[in-house]
Amino acid sequence: MEKQTSPPSALIRFAVLDKVLALGRANSLWPMTFGLACCALEMMATGASRFDISRFGAEVFRPSPRQADLMIVSGTINKKMAPAILTLYDQIPEPKWVIAHGNCAISGGPFVFPGQYSVVEGADKLFPVDVYIPGCPPRPEALLEGILKLEEKITGRRRWPIVEGG
Amino acid sequence: MDFVQVLRDEFMGRFGERLRIEDVDHAKRGCHLDITASGVDIEEAASVMDGLGFTLEAISGIDWPAEEAMELVYDFNKMAEGGRIAIRVRVSRERPEIASISKIYGGANWYEREAHEMFGIVFSGHPNLTPLVLPEDATFHPLRKDFSA
Amino acid sequence: MSVDATTIQGETFVVNMGPQHPATHGVLRIKLTMDGEYIMNAEPVIGYSHRMQEKMAENRTYSQYFANIGRIDYVGAMIYNFGYACAVERLAGIPVPERAEYIRVITSELNRIASHLLWFGPFIIDLGGLTPLLYAFDDREGILNLLESVSGARLTFSYFRFGGVCNDIDDDFVAGCRAFISRMRERLTLYRRLVTDNIIFRKRVEGIGVIPPEICRKYGATGPVLRGSGVAYDVRKDEPYSIYPLLDFDIPVFGECDSMARYRVRMEEMNQSLRMIEQALDKLPSGPFMAEKVPRILKPPKGDCYFNVEGARGSFGIRIVSDGTEIPYRLKLRTPCFANLSLFEEASRGMLLADSLALLGSLDLCIPDVDR
Numbered sequence: 001m002e003k004q005t006s007p008p009s010a011l012i013r014f015a016v017l018d019k020v021l022a023l024g025r026a027n028s029l030w031p032m033t034f035g036l037a038c039c040a041l042e043m044m045a046t047g048a049s050r051f052d053i054s055r056f057g058a059e060v061f062r063p064s065p066r067q068a069d070l071m072i073v074s075g076t077i078n079k080k081m082a083p084a085i086l087t088l089y090d091q092i093p094e095p096k097w098v099i100a101h102g103n104c105a106i107s108g109g110p111f112v113f114p115g116q117y118s119v120v121e122g123a124d125k126l127f128p129v130d131v132y133i134p135g136c137p138p139r140p141e142a143l144l145e146g147i148l149k150l151e152e153k154i155t156g157r158r159r160w161p162i163v164e165g166g
Numbered sequence: 167m168d169f170v171q172v173l174r175d176e177f178m179g180r181f182g183e184r185l186r187i188e189d190v191d192h193a194k195r196g197c198h199l200d201i202t203a204s205g206v207d208i209e210e211a212a213s214v215m216d217g218l219g220f221t222l223e224a225i226s227g228i229d230w231p232a233e234e235a236m237e238l239v240y241d242f243n244k245m246a247e248g249g250r251i252a253i254r255v256r257v258s259r260e261r262p263e264i265a266s267i268s269k270i271y272g273g274a275n276w277y278e279r280e281a282h283e284m285f286g287i288v289f290s291g292h293p294n295l296t297p298l299v300l301p302e303d304a305t306f307h308p309l310r311k312d313f314s315a
Numbered sequence: 316m317s318v319d320a321t322t323i324q325g326e327t328f329v330v331n332m333g334p335q336h337p338a339t340h341g342v343l344r345i346k347l348t349m350d351g352e353y354i355m356n357a358e359p360v361i362g363y364s365h366r367m368q369e370k371m372a373e374n375r376t377y378s379q380y381f382a383n384i385g386r387i388d389y390v391g392a393m394i395y396n397f398g399y400a401c402a403v404e405r406l407a408g409i410p411v412p413e414r415a416e417y418i419r420v421i422t423s424e425l426n427r428i429a430s431h432l433l434w435f436g437p438f439i440i441d442l443g444g445l446t447p448l449l450y451a452f453d454d455r456e457g458i459l460n461l462l463e464s465v466s467g468a469r470l471t472f473s474y475f476r477f478g479g480v481c482n483d484i485d486d487d488f489v490a491g492c493r494a495f496i497s498r499m500r501e502r503l504t505l506y507r508r509l510v511t512d513n514i515i516f517r518k519r520v521e522g523i524g525v526i527p528p529e530i531c532r533k534y535g536a537t538g539p540v541l542r543g544s545g546v547a548y549d550v551r552k553d554e555p556y557s558i559y560p561l562l563d564f565d566i567p568v569f570g571e572c573d574s575m576a577r578y579r580v581r582m583e584e585m586n587q588s589l590r591m592i593e594q595a596l597d598k599l600p601s602g603p604f605m606a607e608k609v610p611r612i613l614k615p616p617k618g619d620c621y622f623n624v625e626g627a628r629g630s631f632g633i634r635i636v637s638d639g640t641e642i643p644y645r646l647k648l649r650t651p652c653f654a655n656l657s658l659f660e661e662a663s664r665g666m667l668l669a670d671s672l673a674l675l676g677s678l679d680l681c682i683p684d685v686d687r
Contacts, residue, residue: 252621
């Protein structure tokens with residue numbers, strides 16, 4: 001697998017500078033406060049003192065999409081809410097990433113049944129998603145692992161060891 | 167429950183034969199009085215409840231396609247003194263229409279909007295009968311038994 | 316709206332608050348018609364989190380629906396489990412053993428404290444104080460550890476079953492609860508010194524967001540909103556269920572009707588919940604935690620019934636209509652936040668925008684509870 005780093009910054013690419021930029025972007029992701037439903041609470045818990053997302057540089061939750069570069073879609077996406085979410089996604093400046101946090105953002109979650117009329121079955125129906133975190137809701141450690149996976153995607157290497165079970 | 171007796175007398179006095187009042191066991195049904203009031207002006211009934219100091223807790227719609235009717239259950243509760251009354255009204259399924267009680271109880275405004283968008287029941291006299299929970303341009307009524315997206 | 320000097324001189328404009336906004340605690344949109352900083356009309360637009368809970372009830376069996384119940388008010392999910400389990404048990408006539416009742420009350424009251432701590436953090440953030448959230452979440456993690464050890468979930472519990480609970484509690488849990496209670500009592504003193512007695516906080520909430528009891532009655536507000544307006548209504552005392560009649564606790568009621576009163580109701584409720592948990596732990600009997608001979612596929616008899624419990628945000632009621640099959644015919648969820656939010660339009664007229672956030676925060680909304 002080729003080591004794909006961040007999207008090309010311009011027509012001219014500086015190899016080492018790109019790597020430095022990628023390292024900088026990965027270690028200071030600024031998420032947007034975008035909690036839709038239950039998963040939002042686990043996102044808040046990850047940002048709070050016990051699980052501390054600030055260790056990985058991502059504690060600066062910005063309410064405005066123009067100041068953020070990561071959208072953590074936590075919770076069920078509704079058909080009524082979908083246009084607003086698309087607007088928010090468009091307003092985030094490049095380079096931007098999306099984490100689908102929780103089962104609802106991956107595929108509609110427990111709210112999909114035959115004849116359902118209100119839920120969009122997954123964030124990737126609206127825009128491209130970089131990392132999927134399953135769970136209903138996923139534990140804060142799972143969200144942290146998702147952030148680390150995103151860092152690996154951005155920089156091409158994983159800086160933190162993988163925790164073995166047991 | 168003394169005021170339950172007061173309520174019973176008030177309702178029987180005012181509406182008489184058009185009501186059917188059932189004394190139910192609260193432990194089994196969750197309310198103290200169950201009043202079936204299909205021929206009664208719901209606005210008048212609601213103003214009786216308002217005068218006696220009851221709160222409107224919920225308006226539930228139930229679709230009975232087999233009986234060609236829709237039922238509305240108005241749950242009233244007298245806070246801090248106890249006492250739960252359910253008033254049931256049936257409307258026709260083809261043209262479901264009933265008077266709105268939103269002038270008497272402000273909370274009924276949202277409950278009626280919800281019953282309208284979920285079942286298609288028209289509440290005449292309601293100031294703003296637009297979808298509440300569904301998208302603004304929704305024209306479907308999801309809680310009807312014959313609905314499937 | 317009458318025409319006077321202020322409206323002639325100025326222009327009103329419409330501002331959208333939400334649906335993505337840090338202070339609306341979820342996806343709530345409020346259409347504000349503003350005259351400068353003053354609100355002329357605030358119309359909440361809801362439905363951005365509508366997850367078809369009532370329609371799903373007609374597509375799931377009674378047992379399968381526990382998964383949905385935990386996700387309506389996900390902050391106080393244990394209490395909603397309680398309401399649903401009791402409603403179906405009332406309809407189907409299933410008895411609950413005594414130990415299960417005690418376990419239900421202990422876990423529900425722990426969940427109530429967790430819910431109030433979760434309200435406390437963001438409420439103070441809305442007013443500008445970012446630190447108490449970290450303290451509150453730390454305490455909340457203690458509760459979630461306890462609840463996770465018995466139910467397996469941190470947030471959206473499906474711990475209850477018809478006729479009891481799905482898992483017994485052990486001595487570790489009881490010891491953990493007792494340790495938590497003594498720690499939490501000190502923390503409540505800390506919160507009083509850090510926040511309640513803080514002059515900046517008090518200036519932001521005292522006298523702000525007055526909701527008179529008559530408005531509460533007209534809109535059906537329940538819970539701390541109603542008790543902060545002087546009406547002593549709590550389902551645990553008025554329509555008692557489970558073992559609440561055997562416990563000794565008070566209902567905090569404050570008559571000032573402002574945001575401070577609602578705040579004080581919730582802080583005192585945490586104290587009362589600690590008392591209840593202590594008493595329930597002392598009296599915990601041994602025995603089965605699940606009724607015997609509860610059918611796996613439950614088919615309650617035809618009929619309907621209503622059951623309401625005191626949720627963390629107010630009175631949560633369920634009306635079940637059964638047609639004798641294993642799938643409910645109709646399940647109506649009477650959620651407290653729906654009624655509590657409906658009075659926002661009337662209560663916020665003429666307020667400053669910043670003050671209306673103090674009012675909105677003190678209503679303790681959970682938006683999926685409004686939209687279901």
